[in-house]
Amino acid sequence: MNFGNDNKTALQAKFDAQKIAFGPIMFQAARSLQKMGILEIIKKQRNKGILISEIAKQLDIAVYGVKVLLEAGLSMEIVRVEENRYFLTKTGFFLLSDPLTQVNMNFVHDVNYEGFFDLDKSIENGKPEGLKVFGEWATVYEGLSQLPDQVQKSWFEFDHYYSDTAFPEVLPIVFANKPKKLLDVGGNTGKWSIQCGKYDEDVQVTILDLPGQLEKAYVNIESNNLSDRVRGIPLNLLDHSVPFPKGFDIVWMSQFLDCFSQKDILELLQRAKNAIVEDGSVYILETYWDKQKYEASTYSLHATSLYFTCLANGCSQMYHSEDMLAIIDNAGLYVDEEIHDIGVSHSLYKCKIKA
The missing domain is CATH 3.40.50.150 (Vaccinia Virus protein VP39)
Incomplete structure (x- = not known):
């Protein structure tokens, strides 16, 4: 039985290589988004989304910290943003709520x-x-x-x-x-x-x-x-x-x-x-x-x-x-x-x- 393939374009392959290179950093960013309660706050505003400043105020932490974590979350497709308001993606939902x-x-x-x-x-x-x-x-x-x-x-x-x-x-x-x-x-x-x-x-x-x-x-x-x-x-x-x-x-x-x-x-x-x-x-x-x-x-x-x-x-x-x-x-x-x-x-x- 064969496993794996090499059917990606060079551009896709290079992007995936960067995901591996920065994987440990992004893992900690994802864990911080979860552990600090940021994803839970966004989940509660699933219909209208939420601004970074509103999240920072609820958690009593600097806007800067929330901002850098959420921007990393965009690249990991944990969250998405529309008109500066953040929403949880399906991946973000599983990261937050899936026991496995x-x-x-x-x-x-x-x-x-x-x-x-x-x-x-x-x-x-x-x-x-x-x-x-x-x-x-x-x-x-x-x-x-x-x-x-x-x-x-x-x-x-x-x-x-x-x-x-x-x-x-x-x-x-x-x-x-x-x-x-x-x-x-x-x-x-x-x-x-x-x-x-x-x-x-x-x-x-x-x-x-x-x-x-x-x-x-x-x-x-x-x-x-x-x-x-x-x-x-x-x-x-x-x-x-x-x-x-x-x-x-x-x-x-x-x-x-x-x-x-x-x-x-x-x-x-x-x-x-x-x-x-x-x-x-x-x-x-x-x-x-x-x-x-x-x-x-x-x-x-x-x-x-x-x-x-x-x-x-x-x-x-x-x-x-x-x-x-x-x-x-x-x-x-x-x-x-x-x-x-x-x-x-x-x-x-x-x-x-x-x-």
């Missing part, structure tokens, strides 16, 4: 922005060099529970937004055969495990994750009165010498394998295969950039890959589906069932042990 856009912008600003100065070093060294703006950890997962509150908030909102939309769709699929024991690998704050416990009152769920993540999960499990059926086992998932506990009907991996290199994914899947009973299943819920219906989704996933490069671990990405299928095959598994277009952008692979 809000989550992505906060993730970019709070988690990524400063660290991305060292993207080139991350590529050269194979390490998340941008992570040092927050602390001296080998991966973001080791330091996640110690990140500043706002950074944690934006990280978890980004992570949960995508998974939360998928979970209601996949629960009936996963529980179709009434599994009794489920292993949630990389269960993070316990969202999936808790939903499983609520969905089926007979299931026993075990979460595998780092101690810092499990501490948050335990709080959530307790608050949902599921401590008798949902438990955790602290584990460094990258220590491949330690096997997963055995005897599970299902091993569940949601937005998890994209956090690792292909070499580590192979090891993780082999450990998952050894954890299930003979007729058990390994479920993989992931977003693959080649399986997206919309250009915006593919664009977002390619950008998210660079977050993994620069801040998360320096070696993983949002994968092409063929990469994952090859690793699944090498792990001694095969895809028994696959479902695409789940939630915002997910695909579900139900994997079985090869004969």
Whole structure:
């Protein structure tokens, strides 16, 4: 399959090159228009528009500041102007009101922005060099529970937004055969495990994750009165010498394998295969950039890959589906069932042990 094209005129291409060159500056301008309340004020005057001086007066800031931000907004097509009165465009509306856009912008600003100065070093060294703006950890997962509150908030909102939309769709699929024991690998704050416990009152769920993540999960499990059926086992998932506990009907991996290199994914899947009973299943819920219906989704996933490069671990990405299928095959598994277009952008692979 081919991706991309080169059908622009030279003039269009040069203009797009300037958008890239000034992209970081314009991002901050867009965020300021949103954060300072300028877009909200304009939205309220959707029928008649509003003058710069009127916005400045409402916010009690200088006309100059509002003016330079709105002029940048014109080039970004966030706003339009008629007779000196400003109106919100469709793009401006989504920037202001779309939850997906809000989550992505906060993730970019709070988690990524400063660290991305060292993207080139991350590529050269194979390490998340941008992570040092927050602390001296080998991966973001080791330091996640110690990140500043706002950074944690934006990280978890980004992570949960995508998974939360998928979970209601996949629960009936996963529980179709009434599994009794489920292993949630990389269960993070316990969202999936808790939903499983609520969905089926007979299931026993075990979460595998780092101690810092499990501490948050335990709080959530307790608050949902599921401590008798949902438990955790602290584990460094990258220590491949330690096997997963055995005897599970299902091993569940949601937005998890994209956090690792292909070499580590192979090891993780082999450990998952050894954890299930003979007729058990390994479920993989992931977003693959080649399986997206919309250009915006593919664009977002390619950008998210660079977050993994620069801040998360320096070696993983949002994968092409063929990469994952090859690793699944090498792990001694095969895809028994696959479902695409789940939630915002997910695909579900139900994997079985090869004969």
